[in-house]
Amino acid sequence: MACPLGRLVRGVGPLPLLGVFVVLLMAALWGGLVRIGWEWPVPWEQMPQIHGALVVCGFLGGVIGVERAVALGRWWGWLAPACALLGSLALFGTLPEGSTLDPRWARGLFVAEATILTLASWVVLARQPVLHSAILAMGAASWLAGNALWFLGSPIVQVVPWWMGFLVLTIAAERLELSRMTRLTLFATVSFVTAVTALAAALAWATADPSNGLRALGIVFAALAAWLIRFDVARRTIRMPGLPRFIAVGLLSGYAWLAVAGVFLAGWAPDLARNALSRDFAWHAVFLGFVFSMIMAHAPVILPAVAGVPAAWTRFLYIPLAGLHATLAFRLAADAAAWMPGRQWGGLLNAASIVAFFVTLGTATLRARTRAAATSPIPHTFPLQAGLPAHAPSCEART
Amino acid sequence: MNRVVETLHGILDPELGLDIVDLGLVYEITILDRDVEIKMTLTSMGCPVGPAMLSGAKRAVEMGVRGVRSCTVTLVWEPAWSHELLSPSARAAMGW
Numbered sequence: 001m002a003c004p005l006g007r008l009v010r011g012v013g014p015l016p017l018l019g020v021f022v023v024l025l026m027a028a029l030w031g032g033l034v035r036i037g038w039e040w041p042v043p044w045e046q047m048p049q050i051h052g053a054l055v056v057c058g059f060l061g062g063v064i065g066v067e068r069a070v071a072l073g074r075w076w077g078w079l080a081p082a083c084a085l086l087g088s089l090a091l092f093g094t095l096p097e098g099s100t101l102d103p104r105w106a107r108g109l110f111v112a113e114a115t116i117l118t119l120a121s122w123v124v125l126a127r128q129p130v131l132h133s134a135i136l137a138m139g140a141a142s143w144l145a146g147n148a149l150w151f152l153g154s155p156i157v158q159v160v161p162w163w164m165g166f167l168v169l170t171i172a173a174e175r176l177e178l179s180r181m182t183r184l185t186l187f188a189t190v191s192f193v194t195a196v197t198a199l200a201a202a203l204a205w206a207t208a209d210p211s212n213g214l215r216a217l218g219i220v221f222a223a224l225a226a227w228l229i230r231f232d233v234a235r236r237t238i239r240m241p242g243l244p245r246f247i248a249v250g251l252l253s254g255y256a257w258l259a260v261a262g263v264f265l266a267g268w269a270p271d272l273a274r275n276a277l278s279r280d281f282a283w284h285a286v287f288l289g290f291v292f293s294m295i296m297a298h299a300p301v302i303l304p305a306v307a308g309v310p311a312a313w314t315r316f317l318y319i320p321l322a323g324l325h326a327t328l329a330f331r332l333a334a335d336a337a338a339w340m341p342g343r344q345w346g347g348l349l350n351a352a353s354i355v356a357f358f359v360t361l362g363t364a365t366l367r368a369r370t371r372a373a374a375t376s377p378i379p380h381t382f383p384l385q386a387g388l389p390a391h392a393p394s395c396e397a398r399t
Numbered sequence: 400m401n402r403v404v405e406t407l408h409g410i411l412d413p414e415l416g417l418d419i420v421d422l423g424l425v426y427e428i429t430i431l432d433r434d435v436e437i438k439m440t441l442t443s444m445g446c447p448v449g450p451a452m453l454s455g456a457k458r459a460v461e462m463g464v465r466g467v468r469s470c471t472v473t474l475v476w477e478p479a480w481s482h483e484l485l486s487p488s489a490r491a492a493m494g495w
Binding site: 067068070071073124127128130132133177178180181182183233236237240241242243244247298300301302304305306308313 | 413414415416422442443444446447448449450451452476481482485489492493494495
């Protein structure tokens, strides 16, 4: 038995599937802008309400699911992004004949999606029982917990912290894996393990006691951000030219937003239950500032690797990255000042930065594909070394 | 042989800016007549970039080294990668 989506992907490549998830993201952004006050028509009535779920469970879950399926190499790994797609369609909630679909269909599909991702993470952990694999599995389990709570009827404000936990743990695990390239001290390893353990505890606490639990979660987010800023390999690669520097800039600026979110939650957690602006501040510092900065940093790497297209970095990608951070600072300042027009315009400019990023990356990818087909005798998805100092061979080739 | 190694030095990890030879990912290169066999590893089994890195190495050798008829790249997990496999220049770049 094989997953139909997996068969389709093997036939045409993952790029069309990734394209569908980007379209879902665009729909989510549109709904979000209507939610923030822009009076635009929406083709589906539910679009403003489903903004958050479409971003996290549809787009982010779907893209992470594709990444994990490629790494896993098993047909059933593709069931996760398939559930992301079906769940996202179910979120729109209105069938052609005009009836409204029970929202538990979408939530149930997202539970299935998270379950498959958790299983895939456990398979990787069983193959390679190392710390970063365990934290990846923890992240997937956090998402499963949040989606299960949502399915059982918990309010979204209790679910979102688990979604944040999923993304923060997933990203932290991947950074820890890469940080093995550097000299990590015993203190660094112990403090990291302490932080992720505390994060798991804070998530459970936040469900039982949102005010104090979210404060604790904020403290952990701030601590993790400090760890990442101090120990991530990005501190070294920011000195290298080209794509390594771009990735490092994206990462380090994202960590700063995680710290901002952490400080805010630690100080203003009790306000979140009653103040939509406080929730807007906290959620978007994490999802936009931290998570989307990671996406922008890594898309030039992941897209070629997963979709089999030529690597396509261009320094013009700095423009939407800088735009995201500047407009987010503006928007969150407007949240803090309860300045509604500022929120609206900030949100619009956030969305414009994200759209600009995908347009710039897409254009660069098309150009690279054309250039590769026309000129290079070596079709490659990984950039060949150019302009860097030669290194002495480090391994003996034996015949 | 040297040309194969040189070509593999051209395959970079895009985030680290270091090549797969200096990262210690290439364990063994065997040349039989015009066929090349490479055994290499990755730093993580969950790495989505891994399959592309392997196929990139294969294509670079097949198309960039004169006289090569075929190149097979085999992914191995033993011995497990560790930072001790980094080349001296890679260790310097990573702050060791």
